[in-house]
Amino acid sequence: MTIELDPLMTWGIVVCALVVLVAAFLLGRRSGIRRTLNSVRRFVHPANLSDSEVSDAARYRAALIVNPTKTDVRRLASTAEAICRFEGWNPPLVFETTIDDSGEGATIRALDEGVDVVIAAGGDGTIRAVASALAGSSTPMGIVPLGTGNLLARNIDLVLDKTEWALRIALWGRNREIDVGAARIAADGDSHVFTVMTGLGFDAAVMADTNDELKSRLGWLAYVEAGSRKLAGKPSHVKVTFDDDYRISARVRSVLGGNCGRLQGGIQLLPQAVIDDGMLDVLIVSPKNLGQWVGVLASIAGRRASKGLHTNIRKCQKVVIESREELDVQLDGDPIGQSSYLEMEVRPSALTVRVPTVEQRKQIRADAWPV
Ligand SMILES: [Mg+2]
Incomplete structure (x- = not known):
């Protein structure tokens, strides 16, 4: 048995399919359910919320977990805050690692706050501690490499000596799932x-x-x-x-x-x-x-x-x-x-890490002004 569709209905189906594909592409570019929901929220813009409430609800928040023996924490935190503000994110939550907590406890607290990304700033030890709390979750890890080896960063082709780029990649990079041991x-x-x-x-x-x-x-x-x-x-x-x-x-x-x-x-x-x-x-x-x-x-x-x-x-x-x-x-x-x-x-x-997108790689290679 064959089903005959009149031309108007056929065009209707094609147009609907195209609209769904374009919408999926635009929403999918920024993966993650929360991002998709935020896009929908911005689109719907309910009348009972003010503009600032809507934009606050739509903004993301990062946690920055810093090893204070590797860098000047205040300087890194103020750079991260400036970049977050510029990129339309809420100010980051900043935690310092200690002898008792090399990053795992701070990451658990950050996850309890519902952050969208946890940025580990330190050597491979700090990154391991943050990764152990994030492994098995869907929250991605950004990396600001500040150690001697920076081996994980090397193995996933992150930039090693550009802190501001490392922060931007943590915010807007591509999610990549990797194994852990x-x-x-x-x-x-x-x-x-x-x-x-x-x-x-x-x-x-x-x-x-x-x-x-x-x-x-x-x-x-x-x-x-x-x-x-x-x-x-x-x-x-x-x-x-x-x-x-x-x-x-x-x-x-x-x-x-x-x-x-x-x-x-x-x-x-x-x-x-x-x-x-x-x-x-x-x-x-x-x-x-x-x-x-x-x-x-x-x-x-x-x-x-x-x-x-x-x-x-x-x-x-x-x-x-x-x-x-x-x-x-x-x-x-x-x-x-x-x-x-x-x-x-x-x-x-088990672990999602943020790595540069194709555009970010091009910009870094060209030493371009980030957009
Ligand atoms: Mg392997």
């Missing part, structure tokens, strides 16, 4: 979120032994200094179990689980790591002497770590490392003590 140092212990890499052994011992004063003066070279002092250590006997299934025993210097693998200076520690593939890339480093370390460094520099004689990389969703002795553990570069157990698991698409 969850690590445990006891089988029944608390789980800690990481966004870049967690490791047991040599890498963590280097992080634990890096001189903070040297780090603030020399940046990443301070890690090289600490690393050279640790190279001559002994390998440890470990059992590594992938996905509760495949187990190997080995004498290793370090086992690292990475969500992404780009380090400073363009070094790709985990060349195949993808930040949103739902997998962890596990690197096992097992040189027995200084000569073999040279081979390890050469294979990492040549992006051949997955095939090196003393390195091995394997993708998995979960890995458990059990050692005969207590070894140092680090999460995104923060030493968290020693353990003979480390479990890492990927949480796919």
Whole structure:
């Protein structure tokens, strides 16, 4: 049976479909239900609200969580406030991190206030703390990179040295879902979120032994200094179990689980790591002497770590490392003590981050005045 439509009805359907598509495109450009509702609210403009009430209701609010050891908080807060005002947002809520709360508690308070984005301003430690409170929620994280490594920012191609642009991207950037890792140092212990890499052994011992004063003066070279002092250590006997299934025993210097693998200076520690593939890339480093370390460094520099004689990389969703002795553990570069157990698991698409839009990238490259 065929249904015949008269030409007027056909045109009516086509026009309706076009109107729906254009409306969906315009509303969808600024994703998020709240934004869409705000657009509708602005369109409807109810008579019982004054102009200022309508515009207040339609404005967004950011929370800025700052590590005060990395920057002048008052200056950054006043820059953020000026940009928010200029962009039509409410003034941001500003929280400083402390020794007791490196950002997680402040993020939870910000979420309770119903903010539209939480901006982490600090190093990878601050970003990890904010990410652990945001993981699993739909509230996006903006990043103002102020640390030594800024590894998450590097791995998602954010601008590293343009604070004002970092703030604008946090407000109006594109939402991108990425994976996070969850690590445990006891089988029944608390789980800690990481966004870049967690490791047991040599890498963590280097992080634990890096001189903070040297780090603030020399940046990443301070890690090289600490690393050279640790190279001559002994390998440890470990059992590594992938996905509760495949187990190997080995004498290793370090086992690292990475969500992404780009380090400073363009070094790709985990060349195949993808930040949103739902997998962890596990690197096992097992040189027995200084000569073999040279081979390890050469294979990492040549992006051949997955095939090196003393390195091995394997993708998995979960890995458990059990050692005969207590070894140092680090999460995104923060030493968290020693353990003979480390479990890492990927949480796919758990975190939304704000990254530059195509237009923003063009403007940044051209060093254009932001519009
Ligand atoms: Mg991955």
